[in-house]
Amino acid sequence: MNDCIFCKILQGEIPSKKVYEDELVYAFYDIAPAAPVHVLIIPKIHLAGMNEATEEHKALLGHILLTAQKLADELGISKSGYRIINNCGENAGQTVFHMHFHLLGGDTFTSLV
Ligand code: 5GP
Ligand code: ZN
Numbered sequence: 001m002n003d004c005i006f007c008k009i010l011q012g013e014i015p016s017k018k019v020y021e022d023e024l025v026y027a028f029y030d031i032a033p034a035a036p037v038h039v040l041i042i043p044k045i046h047l048a049g050m051n052e053a054t055e056e057h058k059a060l061l062g063h064i065l066l067t068a069q070k071l072a073d074e075l076g077i078s079k080s081g082y083r084i085i086n087n088c089g090e091n092a093g094q095t096v097f098h099m100h101f102h103l104l105g106g107d108t109f110t111s112l113v
Helices: 005-010 055-074
Strands: 018-021 027-030 037-043 080-087 101-105
Touching: 005 027, 005 037, 027 055, 027 080, 037 055, 055 080, 055 101
Parallel strands: none
Antiparallel strands: 018 027, 027 037, 037 101, 080 101
16 A cells, blocks of 8 residues: 555645545546546555455545536536546556546547447
8 A cells, every 4th residue: 555656646646636525425526537527536544455445435436436527517518428436456457556547538448339
């Protein structure tokens, strides 16, 4: 956890462009955007990824999704459409092991699913 870059962002040790913050989550622009709108939403507690989430994180997970919905509206991508993506583990391409959800929009995406 000490080496977690997203914990460092939460602590202000690594700068980030904040989009939103409340008592449970922090949202900021991805450093390497994959779409015109690319925001990361992270919990303020350190969970390495979705595999670490349990029943006790149910409300937090719901809050993250509703935060994504709210930010999509505020960032003007609600009507055009957006994706909310969580990568879990190596095969999914997870590179930062602090659970996060990508909010992507402003573009048309080639469908994987
Ligand atoms: P993953 O591939 O783990 O699902 O996504 C990690 C994301 O974090 C990537 O899209 C990457 O660009 C972003 N990222 C990695 N390091 C930093 C950083 O220091 N600042 C910001 N804003 N984004 C980062
Ligand atoms: Zn962390």
